[in-house]
Amino acid sequence: MKVAGYKLDLDPTVNELSERGYSLIGLHLPEGLKRYAKDIASCLEKSTRATIVIASDPCYGACDLADESFFSLGIEASVEVGHAAIPYLTQKIPTFFVNATPTIDVCPVIGKAIRYLEGKRIGLVTTYQWAEKLGSIKKLLREEGLFPLTSKGDKRISSEGLVLGCNVSAAKRIEREVSSFLFIGEGDFHPVALLLSLDKPLIQADPISNRVRKEELIKLKEKIIKQRYQAVDQAKDAETYGVLVSTKKGQQRIKLARELKEKIGSHGKKAYIFMADELRPDKFDYLKGIDCLVSTCCPRVAIDDFLSYKLPIITPVELEMALGERKLERYKLDELI
Numbered sequence: 001m002k003v004a005g006y007k008l009d010l011d012p013t014v015n016e017l018s019e020r021g022y023s024l025i026g027l028h029l030p031e032g033l034k035r036y037a038k039d040i041a042s043c044l045e046k047s048t049r050a051t052i053v054i055a056s057d058p059c060y061g062a063c064d065l066a067d068e069s070f071f072s073l074g075i076e077a078s079v080e081v082g083h084a085a086i087p088y089l090t091q092k093i094p095t096f097f098v099n100a101t102p103t104i105d106v107c108p109v110i111g112k113a114i115r116y117l118e119g120k121r122i123g124l125v126t127t128y129q130w131a132e133k134l135g136s137i138k139k140l141l142r143e144e145g146l147f148p149l150t151s152k153g154d155k156r157i158s159s160e161g162l163v164l165g166c167n168v169s170a171a172k173r174i175e176r177e178v179s180s181f182l183f184i185g186e187g188d189f190h191p192v193a194l195l196l197s198l199d200k201p202l203i204q205a206d207p208i209s210n211r212v213r214k215e216e217l218i219k220l221k222e223k224i225i226k227q228r229y230q231a232v233d234q235a236k237d238a239e240t241y242g243v244l245v246s247t248k249k250g251q252q253r254i255k256l257a258r259e260l261k262e263k264i265g266s267h268g269k270k271a272y273i274f275m276a277d278e279l280r281p282d283k284f285d286y287l288k289g290i291d292c293l294v295s296t297c298c299p300r301v302a303i304d305d306f307l308s309y310k311l312p313i314i315t316p317v318e319l320e321m322a323l324g325e326r327k328l329e330r331y332k333l334d335e336l337i
């Protein structure tokens, strides 16, 4: 089916769901498709004759599946739309992943991006939505005399060339072999992760806005690194830390949180561990006597929401900098593996 410029390949999932005869199915959609929940649910309901329950909580991505909530209601199977599976995560109920691929033609923006690329060997990276288009993008680049390269990434990554905001292993694995990277996708979320992890030039081709960014990304990197060092500076004076752990399946790092608490203790400082499903700045407004937060959750919480928190919020890597255990020269993204 097609909704709002996206193609949802529901047929294989519908066939499987019907064959297995489920009567109660959960549907979990990314924020951008929630408006069309009714249409997608109707399509599933009609084809499977099952009752569909739509999850309304925010959906942050591959790390944030709804299977456990569905399971608690006795729902038999889950349909996750718009994000890839994290291969090593297990689910409480059978879970079917359906991609939502934009129908827009990527050729115009790739054509525009070519003159910004550096060198002949180009690393290609993208998000799940555009992953299906990588084959045609490679073909286009080869026709221009370029050598596009992709990598599969580490065990958190389900397909070739795919990057997450918390994991850019698919880029890092080929960094030595390429002269520059081309990222296909929208927004700052994924480019920021790439910028903080790579030394090679990054060019962003956004098929939705038909825009190419290169210089702007260099400025963005400088701005974020400056902000992160400010946060590290503020954290240096902290005496008491709050270490944050998420209960989201793909973000759980309790072992790391305990190690950090111990590490902080070994510097003669104090730490408390706080747990939450979703981290929001207002959740920690009540805290008294905590000087700094250390987020072990999605690394983007500290980076993207930094200005919304009343307390300085840093990543585990930045904590090591603040405690003097890691050199400040080379900034490192806190990646989830």
Ligand code: SF4
Pocket (backbone or CB within 6 Å): 060, 061, 062, 063, 064, 164, 165, 166, 167, 250, 251, 297, 298, 299, 300, 336
């Ligand atoms: S941890 Fe953050 S960046 Fe990683 S998949 Fe989840 S929401 Fe995306």
